Amino acid sequence: MLELRLVQGSLLKKVLEAIKDLVNDANFDCSATGFSLQAMDSSHVALVSLLLRSEGFEHYRCDRNISMGMNLGNMSKMLKCAGNDDIITIKADDGGDTVTFMFESPTQDKISDFEMKLMDIDSEHLGIPEAEYHAIVRMPSAEFARICKDLSSIGDTVVISVTKEGVKFSTRGDIGTANIVLRQNTTVDKPEEATIIEMNEPVSLTFALRYMNSFTKATPLSNTVTISLSSELPVVVEYKIAEMGYIRFYLAPKIEEDEETKP
Amino acid sequence: MLELRLVQGSLLKKVLEAIKDLVNDANFDCSATGFSLQAMDSSHVALVSLLLRSEGFEHYRCDRNISMGMNLGNMSKMLKCAGNDDIITIKADDGGDTVTFMFESPTQDKISDFEMKLMDIDSEHLGIPEAEYHAIVRMPSAEFARICKDLSSIGDTVVISVTKEGVKFSTRGDIGTANIVLRQNTTVDKPEEATIIEMNEPVSLTFALRYMNSFTKATPLSNTVTISLSSELPVVVEYKIAEMGYIRFYLAPKIEEDEETKP
DNA sequence: CGACTGTAGC
DNA sequence: GCTACAGTCG
Numbered sequence: 001m002l003e004l005r006l007v008q009g010s011l012l013k014k015v016l017e018a019i020k021d022l023v024n025d026a027n028f029d030c031s032a033t034g035f036s037l038q039a040m041d042s043s044h045v046a047l048v049s050l051l052l053r054s055e056g057f058e059h060y061r062c063d064r065n066i067s068m069g070m071n072l073g074n075m076s077k078m079l080k081c082a083g084n085d086d087i088i089t090i091k092a093d094d095g096g097d098t099v100t101f102m103f104e105s106p107t108q109d110k111i112s113d114f115e116m117k118l119m120d121i122d123s124e125h126l127g128i129p130e131a132e133y134h135a136i137v138r139m140p141s142a143e144f145a146r147i148c149k150d151l152s153s154i155g156d157t158v159v160i161s162v163t164k165e166g167v168k169f170s171t172r173g174d175i176g177t178a179n180i181v182l183r184q185n186t187t188v189d190k191p192e193e194a195t196i197i198e199m200n201e202p203v204s205l206t207f208a209l210r211y212m213n214s215f216t217k218a219t220p221l222s223n224t225v226t227i228s229l230s231s232e233l234p235v236v237v238e239y240k241i242a243e244m245g246y247i248r249f250y251l252a253p254k255i256e257e258d259e260e261t262k263p
Numbered sequence: 264m265l266e267l268r269l270v271q272g273s274l275l276k277k278v279l280e281a282i283k284d285l286v287n288d289a290n291f292d293c294s295a296t297g298f299s300l301q302a303m304d305s306s307h308v309a310l311v312s313l314l315l316r317s318e319g320f321e322h323y324r325c326d327r328n329i330s331m332g333m334n335l336g337n338m339s340k341m342l343k344c345a346g347n348d349d350i351i352t353i354k355a356d357d358g359g360d361t362v363t364f365m366f367e368s369p370t371q372d373k374i375s376d377f378e379m380k381l382m383d384i385d386s387e388h389l390g391i392p393e394a395e396y397h398a399i400v401r402m403p404s405a406e407f408a409r410i411c412k413d414l415s416s417i418g419d420t421v422v423i424s425v426t427k428e429g430v431k432f433s434t435r436g437d438i439g440t441a442n443i444v445l446r447q448n449t450t451v452d453k454p455e456e457a458t459i460i461e462m463n464e465p466v467s468l469t470f471a472l473r474y475m476n477s478f479t480k481a482t483p484l485s486n487t488v489t490i491s492l493s494s495e496l497p498v499v500v501e502y503k504i505a506e507m508g509y510i511r512f513y514l515a516p517k518i519e520e521d522e523e524t525k526p
Numbered sequence: 527c528g529a530c531t532g533t534a535g536c
Numbered sequence: 537g538c539t540a541c542a543g544t545c546g
């Protein structure tokens with residue numbers, strides 16, 4: 001028996017908006033720790049990792065560990081039927097093959113429940129090793145989204161370079177080139193507007209903008225985003241979910257092909 | 264060497280929105296006077312003339328006259344990457360084949376530079392003779408835009424007639440006819456809401472609404488528009504650009520075909 | 527906060 | 537031509 005009551009239902013709505021374009025089907029894993037998901041995107045290039053800790057739920061009952069395979073498109077359709085202020089409760093019976101989403105309007109005048117079939121999904125749950133990163137950039141999430149969107153009107157890939165001076169996003173395409181430099185800036189009115197660069201070693205890595213733009217669908221979940229970079233490790237793009245956990249996206253860098261030295 | 268610093272970068276963004284649908288490629292001419300453009304639209308029917316005077320720039324360096332051929336679609340893509348509050352600097356080296364647009368955020372924390380290839384464009388720079396106009400109408404630009412849009416849902420052309428009484432915009436289509444009359448009105452709270460008609464001689468001319476609706480893309484540049492009319496001369500639709508210059512559109516009138524007297 | 531409209535991009 | 541997003545209105 002599983003029953004998770006989330007007062008701020010809009011969080012779950014936003015989480016689904018953030019991942020449903022990247023991942024079609026995935027297992028949600030529920031344990032005493034929390035409600036989590038780990039899945040490769042459909043083209044097997046990027047990885048999404050979500051955690052909503054049990055403490056963030058108003059009521060959290062999970063009698064035993066359970067993995068529920070869901071079609072995220074269908075789940076998202078149902079969650080769209082919840083109001084932004086609704087309380088969402090996720091329910092499932094042990095051994096059942098369905099999950100129920102219950103939505104309560106703030107006034108309790110409207111109670112909806114949506115039942116969805118579960119599916120069997122093969123999932124290799126990869127252990128993600130803790131890593132030391134050469135550089136960690138924390139910046140306003142809206143600004144990161146704007147940069148990825150702007151650069152994708154010029155090129156397909158972005159080179160992210162971190163030096164002491166700041167972080168540079170560069171691209172190149174048929175119509176020209178673009179460079180956007182952000183310098184570290186902690187002297188802002190609101191802490192969420194700061195750009196903070198922790199650098200142990202300079203780093204410069206190339207990524208497909210298509211995936212970056214997918215990741216930025218998570219922007220509504222947090223005012224800030226953290227980008228962790230190391231040579232030859234996947235970048236981690238993390239959005240913290242207030243009081244509850246996080247959503248993290250992993251993406252392997254492209255191996256830079258030097259035009260001059262191609263065979 | 265050319266370096267033009269425009270504090271109100273949104274002006275240049277709006278200028279490009281106003282002309283990029285009308286003209287694909289054009290030469291920007293830079294001299295001590297200012298930054299200007301003159302180009303026929305792609306179907307060679309209308310003419311655009313833009314002037315941004317050097318005095319309107321915070322910094323204006325133009326060592327020698329230079330003509331830079333740009334694809335306005337690509338230029339517009341790049342300018343869309345500038346924030347509305349950004350300071351825009353246009354840079355080019357003498358004899359170079361690229362132009363660079365630099366965008367500085369108001370806080371200086373974000374500096375972007377976009378480099379674009381220049382192109383060779385044949386341009387016949389027409390001298391536009393000064394002319395006496397039979398009538399000059401000055402009116403709120405939003406009202407003019409609304410009228411052109413409304414009339415184009417009924418017909419394809421507009422007859423603009425000016426008499427002592429006012430200015431009349433008429434059209435005729437399959438579903439019926441429409442006439443919109445504005446009388447002179449200077450007794451308004453704000454001067455930009457006035458409709459002022461200077462008439463030396465009554466005039467009535469016919470224009471294609473398709474072009475008029477293109478011209479009204481310049482509406483965000485100015486609260487007022489000036490329409491100058493003379494029989495058998497192109498109409499001039501002018502939007503002043505505060506402190507800097509203007510954008511003017513020229514369009515030849517259609518020769519009225521009287522349905523009744525056609526052979 | 528939800529619905530609608532108008533616009534821009536695919 | 538269609539869909540997605542943003543801005544505006546109620």
